[in-house]
Amino acid sequence: AGQTGMCGGVRGVGAGGVVSSAYCLLYKLFTLKLTRNQVNSMINHKHCYVRGLAFLYLRYTQHPSTFWDWLDPYLDDEEEIDPRAGGGRPITIGEMCEQLLTRLDWYTTLFPRIPVVIMKEIEKKMEDRKAAIAEANRAEYDQQASEPRDNRYDDRREGSYRREDDRREGSLRRDEDRRAGSLRR
Secondary structure, eight states: OOOOOOTSSSSOOTTTTTBBBHHHHHHHHHHTTHHHHHHHHHHSSHHHHHHHHHHHHHHHSSGGGGHHHHHHGGOOOOOETTTTTTTTOEEEEHHHHHHHHHEEEEEEEOOOOOOOHHHHHHHHHHHHHHHHHHHHHHHHHHHHHHHHHOOOOSSSSSEEEEEEHHHHHHHHHHHHHHHTTOOOO
């Protein structure tokens, strides 16, 4: 009924009937029935793909009321992962966790539904979190704007760059040193 591919509509199966490696590994993890410590060690693993599998595992196996507690500490995680295994745009682990909390699908593969009451709680927590981040950024900006700036440095870019006249002064000194023969190469 409108489904494409050999196994259209089956979770983790692409339109061409090819099962992704990630979903094969997830199936193996389901059969192992991981403990909390094992899931925690996967979440904190050094390799981003192991971490991504752990978050997907949580989304499929845990009760929706626990999603926020599991994923909230990782919403600011800046480590990048390419969920399409080289075929897509890399995202951060934080963005992945946010998608797992707020979306009902993962690249056209459906997740189990989150009850409306719990989804509203998650949305409220996300709004509160974003408002708190915006307020902290605003306070930091206000603090920086009120601090007196040292005229010798330009902090608009990464690091501190000296003003043009300071650079000229340094090159004048080097020229004088060369003339005096004290500059060694």
